[in-house]
Amino acid sequence: MKKFILNGIIVMLTAAMCLTSCSSDDPIPVIPTSMVTLEIPANLENAVLSNAVAKLTNVQTNQVTTVEGAAFLKDGNGYKIMCNDLEAGTYNIVVTGHLDFTLNGVAGQKDFEVTSDNVVLSETSHDLKMVVSTFTAQGGFVISEIFFTGTMSPEGRTYSGDQYIIITNNSDVTLYADSIAVLESAFLTTTKEDYTPDIMSTHFSVQACYMIPGNGKSVPVEPGQSLKLAVNAINHTTEQPNSIDLSNADFEFYDETSNPNFTDPDGEAPNLDKWYCYTATVYQFHSRGFNSMAIAKMKTGKEDWLENYVYDATYLFVFGDFSREMTKSGIYKVPNEWILDGVNLSVESVREWNVLDASIDAGWTYCGKVDRDETRFNKSVIRKQDANGKYIDTNNSTNDFIPEAPASLLNN
Amino acid sequence: MQLIRHIILSLLVLVTQLADAQALIRGTVLDAETLEPVIGATITDVKQGKALTVTQADGTFAIPKNNEVQLRISSIGYKTLVTAPTADGRYLLHAEVSQLGEVVVTAQENRGLTTSSKIEKHAMEHLQPSSFSDLLELIPGGRSIDPSLSTPNNIHIREISTGNSNYATSSLGTSFIIDGAPISTGANMQYLAGAWDDMATSRDNTNAGVDMRGISTDDIESVEIVRGIPSVEYGDLTSGLVKIERRRGGHDLKFRLKADMGSKLFYAAKDFEWEKHHLTLNLSADYLDAKADPRNRLENYKRVTFSTRLRKNWEHKDYSLTLSSNIDFSKSLDNDKEDIDQTYSAEDSYRSSYNRYALLNALQYKSKQNSWLKSAELTVSASLENDLIERTRLVQLSRMTVAPLSKEEGENDAYILPFKYMGHHEVEGKPVNAYVKLNARLQIPNNRLSNTLLLGTDWNLDKNLGRGQVFDPHTPVYTSISSRARSLKEIPANHRMSAYAEENLKWPTSIGTLEATAGIRGTMLLNLDNDYKMNGKVYWDPRVNIGYTLPRLSIFGKPTFIRIAGGIGQHTKMPTMEQLFPDLLYIDFIQLNYYHDNPDYRRINLMTYIVNPRNTALEPARNLKKEVSIDINIGGNRLAITAFREKMTSGFRMQSYYRTFQYKQYDASGINAASLTGQPSLIDLPFTVINELAGYGNYTNGSMTLKEGIEYTLETKRFPVILTRLTINGAYFRTTYDNSIVDSYRPSQVIDNRQIQYVGLYANDDGSVRESFNTNFTLDTDVPRLKLGFSISAQCMWFTTSQRKEVNNYPVQYIAPDGSIHDWQESDADDMYLRWLVRDYTPSLFEKNRVPFAMNVNMKVTKKLFDDRLHVAMFCNKLWDYTPDYDSRGTTIRRHVTPYFGLEMNIKL
Numbered sequence A: 001m002k003k004f005i006l007n008g009i010i011v012m013l014t015a016a017m018c019l020t021s022c023s024s025d026d027p028i029p030v031i032p033t034s035m036v037t038l039e040i041p042a043n044l045e046n047a048v049l050s051n052a053v054a055k056l057t058n059v060q061t062n063q064v065t066t067v068e069g070a071a072f073l074k075d076g077n078g079y080k081i082m083c084n085d086l087e088a089g090t091y092n093i094v095v096t097g098h099l100d101f102t103l104n105g106v107a108g109q110k111d112f113e114v115t116s117d118n119v120v121l122s123e124t125s126h127d128l129k130m131v132v133s134t135f136t137a138q139g140g141f142v143i144s145e146i147f148f149t150g151t152m153s154p155e156g157r158t159y160s161g162d163q164y165i166i167i168t169n170n171s172d173v174t175l176y177a178d179s180i181a182v183l184e185s186a187f188l189t190t191t192k193e194d195y196t197p198d199i200m201s202t203h204f205s206v207q208a209c210y211m212i213p214g215n216g217k218s219v220p221v222e223p224g225q226s227l228k229l230a231v232n233a234i235n236h237t238t239e240q241p242n243s244i245d246l247s248n249a250d251f252e253f254y255d256e257t258s259n260p261n262f263t264d265p266d267g268e269a270p271n272l273d274k275w276y277c278y279t280a281t282v283y284q285f286h287s288r289g290f291n292s293m294a295i296a297k298m299k300t301g302k303e304d305w306l307e308n309y310v311y312d313a314t315y316l317f318v319f320g321d322f323s324r325e326m327t328k329s330g331i332y333k334v335p336n337e338w339i340l341d342g343v344n345l346s347v348e349s350v351r352e353w354n355v356l357d358a359s360i361d362a363g364w365t366y367c368g369k370v371d372r373d374e375t376r377f378n379k380s381v382i383r384k385q386d387a388n389g390k391y392i393d394t395n396n397s398t399n400d401f402i403p404e405a406p407a408s409l410l411n412n
Numbered sequence B: 001m002q003l004i005r006h007i008i009l010s011l012l013v014l015v016t017q018l019a020d021a022q023a024l025i026r027g028t029v030l031d032a033e034t035l036e037p038v039i040g041a042t043i044t045d046v047k048q049g050k051a052l053t054v055t056q057a058d059g060t061f062a063i064p065k066n067n068e069v070q071l072r073i074s075s076i077g078y079k080t081l082v083t084a085p086t087a088d089g090r091y092l093l094h095a096e097v098s099q100l101g102e103v104v105v106t107a108q109e110n111r112g113l114t115t116s117s118k119i120e121k122h123a124m125e126h127l128q129p130s131s132f133s134d135l136l137e138l139i140p141g142g143r144s145i146d147p148s149l150s151t152p153n154n155i156h157i158r159e160i161s162t163g164n165s166n167y168a169t170s171s172l173g174t175s176f177i178i179d180g181a182p183i184s185t186g187a188n189m190q191y192l193a194g195a196w197d198d199m200a201t202s203r204d205n206t207n208a209g210v211d212m213r214g215i216s217t218d219d220i221e222s223v224e225i226v227r228g229i230p231s232v233e234y235g236d237l238t239s240g241l242v243k244i245e246r247r248r249g250g251h252d253l254k255f256r257l258k259a260d261m262g263s264k265l266f267y268a269a270k271d272f273e274w275e276k277h278h279l280t281l282n283l284s285a286d287y288l289d290a291k292a293d294p295r296n297r298l299e300n301y302k303r304v305t306f307s308t309r310l311r312k313n314w315e316h317k318d319y320s321l322t323l324s325s326n327i328d329f330s331k332s333l334d335n336d337k338e339d340i341d342q343t344y345s346a347e348d349s350y351r352s353s354y355n356r357y358a359l360l361n362a363l364q365y366k367s368k369q370n371s372w373l374k375s376a377e378l379t380v381s382a383s384l385e386n387d388l389i390e391r392t393r394l395v396q397l398s399r400m401t402v403a404p405l406s407k408e409e410g411e412n413d414a415y416i417l418p419f420k421y422m423g424h425h426e427v428e429g430k431p432v433n434a435y436v437k438l439n440a441r442l443q444i445p446n447n448r449l450s451n452t453l454l455l456g457t458d459w460n461l462d463k464n465l466g467r468g469q470v471f472d473p474h475t476p477v478y479t480s481i482s483s484r485a486r487s488l489k490e491i492p493a494n495h496r497m498s499a500y501a502e503e504n505l506k507w508p509t510s511i512g513t514l515e516a517t518a519g520i521r522g523t524m525l526l527n528l529d530n531d532y533k534m535n536g537k538v539y540w541d542p543r544v545n546i547g548y549t550l551p552r553l554s555i556f557g558k559p560t561f562i563r564i565a566g567g568i569g570q571h572t573k574m575p576t577m578e579q580l581f582p583d584l585l586y587i588d589f590i591q592l593n594y595y596h597d598n599p600d601y602r603r604i605n606l607m608t609y610i611v612n613p614r615n616t617a618l619e620p621a622r623n624l625k626k627e628v629s630i631d632i633n634i635g636g637n638r639l640a641i642t643a644f645r646e647k648m649t650s651g652f653r654m655q656s657y658y659r660t661f662q663y664k665q666y667d668a669s670g671i672n673a674a675s676l677t678g679q680p681s682l683i684d685l686p687f688t689v690i691n692e693l694a695g696y697g698n699y700t701n702g703s704m705t706l707k708e709g710i711e712y713t714l715e716t717k718r719f720p721v722i723l724t725r726l727t728i729n730g731a732y733f734r735t736t737y738d739n740s741i742v743d744s745y746r747p748s749q750v751i752d753n754r755q756i757q758y759v760g761l762y763a764n765d766d767g768s769v770r771e772s773f774n775t776n777f778t779l780d781t782d783v784p785r786l787k788l789g790f791s792i793s794a795q796c797m798w799f800t801t802s803q804r805k806e807v808n809n810y811p812v813q814y815i816a817p818d819g820s821i822h823d824w825q826e827s828d829a830d831d832m833y834l835r836w837l838v839r840d841y842t843p844s845l846f847e848k849n850r851v852p853f854a855m856n857v858n859m860k861v862t863k864k865l866f867d868d869r870l871h872v873a874m875f876c877n878k879l880w881d882y883t884p885d886y887d888s889r890g891t892t893i894r895r896h897v898t899p900y901f902g903l904e905m906n907i908k909l
Helices: A002-021 A302-308 B002-016 B121-127 B132-138 B826-830
Strands: A030-039 A045-058 A064-068 A072-075 A078-087 A089-103 A106-121 A127-131 A141-147 A164-169 A174-176 A180-188 A203-211 A226-230 A273-277 A291-297 A310-319 A322-335 A339-343 A379-383 A401-406 B024-031 B042-045 B050-054 B060-064 B071-074 B081-083 B089-093 B116-120 B174-178 B220-226 B240-246 B253-260 B263-274 B279-291 B299-315 B319-337 B349-367 B373-396 B410-413 B420-429 B431-442 B450-464 B468-471 B494-509 B512-526 B539-549 B553-555 B558-573 B585-594 B603-611 B621-634 B637-666 B687-715 B724-739 B743-745 B759-762 B768-783 B788-804 B813-815 B821-823 B849-851 B854-865 B870-882 B886-888 B891-893 B900-908
Touching: A030 A089, A030 A106, A045 A072, A045 A078, A064 A078, A078 A089, A089 A127, A106 A127, A141 A291, A141 A339, A164 A180, A180 A322, A180 A339, A203 A291, A273 A302, A302 A310, B050 B060, B050 B494, B071 B089, B081 B089, B116 B121, B116 B132, B121 B132, B121 B220, B121 B854, B121 B870, B132 B220, B585 B687, B603 B637, B637 B743
Parallel strands: A030 A127, B024 B089, B174 B240, B585 B637
Antiparallel strands: A030 A078, A045 A064, A045 A089, A072 A078, A089 A106, A106 A174, A141 A164, A141 A379, A164 A226, A180 A203, A180 A291, A203 A273, A203 A322, A291 A339, A310 A322, A379 A401, B024 B060, B042 B050, B042 B071, B071 B081, B116 B220, B220 B240, B253 B263, B253 B900, B263 B279, B279 B299, B299 B319, B319 B349, B349 B373, B373 B420, B373 B431, B410 B603, B420 B468, B431 B450, B450 B494, B494 B512, B512 B539, B539 B558, B553 B558, B558 B621, B585 B603, B621 B637, B637 B687, B687 B724, B724 B768, B743 B759, B759 B813, B768 B788, B788 B849, B788 B854, B813 B821, B854 B870, B870 B900, B886 B891
């Protein structure tokens, strides 16, 4: 900081000296071409600048030069703004614009404004670099809460229709949640098998894939904002007073069926696109938390994924006096690179392994310390936040999550 | 009917026939110890060395009067008697190997042609059973099993059961006959429709035969368990016959008190006998209280039985008449309740009560004259049951659930169930059974061979007067129920009519004795609709047993008798009422699923189809038994070995079928929730017509059960000094189950918002082969001086194996949503949807699983005190065991055995 201030003073002194050295009587030279280089954060991919305007205000004359559109030339990850025939002098420069980009594969957007004051442009010093530093575009969507335990009725019956998962935009840019899918692991964290082939280091094996529908930019999520995805997006409290009103959920895991035994109430919230599910009955999360969950940006179309992202595994099953070579055919998989966030869920007394690669989640979290723990109801796993309210994501849910936290949407 | 008329006519003719009345000497040959008739004894004129005649089935003979004749009466197994004839004399033959005073505490192989085990009173006293199930330990292949009285007990003769209800024909096809009256289970409809919970399904005994828990053993004098080919007198069975004879007469007042680790039993009986009036009366009652777990009072089984048995005998010069009359009542109660501390709801309960009132009257006529008609018997029995299952459950739904109400086919709105309600479901069954049997035994006089011709007919009626499934569709316990309430009275009565004829021969010759039983039984169902394949069809069961006994031999100086026997017989079991007239199935499809915050605006519209799963092509289950046996008796040490093969290819099975149904799928996305003032109207809603495959179950004859094996029993004489007798029995069984009908399967995966729309058809699914080989070594010691009985039984299971029949992962064909059937192509395995029809079985699943040697040692002691008035007994099963760990594909399997013990007290006053 000190150095910064020192540099500032030097710049200001230099500027003052310049001003004093320049006589107002001298004819003002015109710089044929000045170039402002606009640097944007390096982690943005496919950045597209729009509505870009650069305003150069001559401090002495108050003359304003506005540069737009065609003058912005894409250069590598940044832009070059070309200004012609500027009078040499001291300028205040403001560049505003709108950036569309992809961040870790997720579409995002951000308006920005960068300023640079008292910039001296002369025939010898006519280029300058400006950096879009108003946002860092760090982070992205995270799973901020999973409520999988359900609630308990006053009579002691379990109720699981009120399960939900919350995903939050943990970055400082607006991100689009379209084509982000909620994935449930095909394997249980409580049953370890040596599957052949073992693809865990490259892929996540899933038994359910429900995707947020949209045209690519239908579901913007502001920085710090969340989406509530409810198993049933209805007001559960009318039927089960201890439950939750989820009628305002953003999306719903709706299971369309013609079988009246598996009627799924279709709340107001838009339905997730059910790409694949292992069962034709109503879908719900494992209420003891035996499956890991993840969110992924689906980078291919439904047809292609359904056709090509499926494999068969074999393993040795041992139970009591029974040990057999088994086949588990038809396991869908999602490449680990597509995964934005993942959480291993398990129960301490019966846990055997993690089913997400350690690069996605090196730890695990839980509700209930023993199997069928009756105290687990009404509890969630919730991601911790730092002092600024940002969710902590170190890819280790043991550290990042608060286990057995009161469900955030319950009136505790 | 023509047949029956013929039989009755010929009966009448024979009754009126009498043998010509020339001067004859009559006599009866009896066993000196048992006073039972000796059949087929040869009567020879000593002087002339000429065989005169043989004794008949009642031990009688008649020879021309000749005062000088000396008779030699001989029969295999008896010491020959030489005597002078006397008028109407009784000739007592002494067995070569005396069984006098012998206390037998094991089952004994029957000496007749039919392969069967006979269990007498002594054996039961020693075994200390709680219900009939416990007796099965004694038959070859049996082992002591801890009583499990919280679920029905079914009988499995010559079989290693899998418990799969698709192979229950074997237990359904075992007939239980008590004092001549069969226990009918043909109209048993006691199942909770739609049940998925263990509480209810584990107690479902429909189509599985007699629940042996309900049969009390205390009144039983003797039981004969026919494993082989029974007489054609007994029908409507495939696999076996259990004949129970209960005690008649006596003067005792008896009490029995038994307690073991799971149950308590109390029994009281009073026997009356008025010898002068030839009248007996037996009264008895018993009470059994069993718990699945002694610590849990909420799950239990209770049984109460009362029995009154009267017998009156009229002796006349020419005949005797016996009337037997029984009145029986038995009640049993299965109770299961959830623990209130665990569920917060005291209302969760299952209760199944069974009340059976039975009446039997049997009139027996025995001729004392030398007529062709030797005996005739009329049995009339009737039973009425009042059965009730009550299931109550606090239902708390986890999501909006609907109850289809419509009893009509077509479009209708479903009722949306409240989220919390008290569900109540009853099943009321009132099976009524009536049974009439008329038998006659005739003898055609013949001096060469002893013969009996048995002719008879029976008629059986089963009807159920109960209300069946009774529940309010607005508060169902089982929300996924696919049937609607139906009164069982609507189901037509099952009438079964049979007639039979059987010839019994015994032909003593100098090169041995030939015995044969050959008969045929015809059975048909009446009161069936014309479209049933069985309508008007007679099913014939020919059965033959033949035996040849070698002439007396001498081995180690001991009299030796060897008999070789064989038999072949067909057995037919008619389908039950439930199999013939299953509940209609209601298949509902959701056309509109509209949810609104306001419950009044919600609407679920259904298309309902009604499928009648009645299979008119259903036929009876038929079992063809073949067996050969050898019976060697050396000085009273007896070895009996039977090899058998029973093949039943038409066992009953629930098979699933798929069919295409059409319904409208309404698109509710256009409905504006805010502007609704009531349920959305269907009139303007856009829809698409969808074809959907839906499955339903249907009874077929697709189950094959093949039973093969060898049964053996070795009984020694009681060794003197140590007063101990050794019995070695056991069996090697190999049971093959198979399904001859194509099985269908629809994967449940959802691909792109819709369940996979294809159904795979797979050939010969669901088969398995099981083997077991066991030997029980029983040493029983009887010390009369100390009134002490003691037995140790080492029950060895040499091995058991099980192996699933290899099935193909690939379907042979598949059904597309439009109902069209396509052959499976190799390339289909890569299709996005069809790939799911390929199943996951791996070759290792079809490997043979073998469990090696295990042995349990059981001990039983009985002691008589106070002049035999008090009789105390105790047993400890699995007191010691040898069950080594073994290796199964790299995994060490440890086995654990827990002892089971009990004791009892019998008081006789």
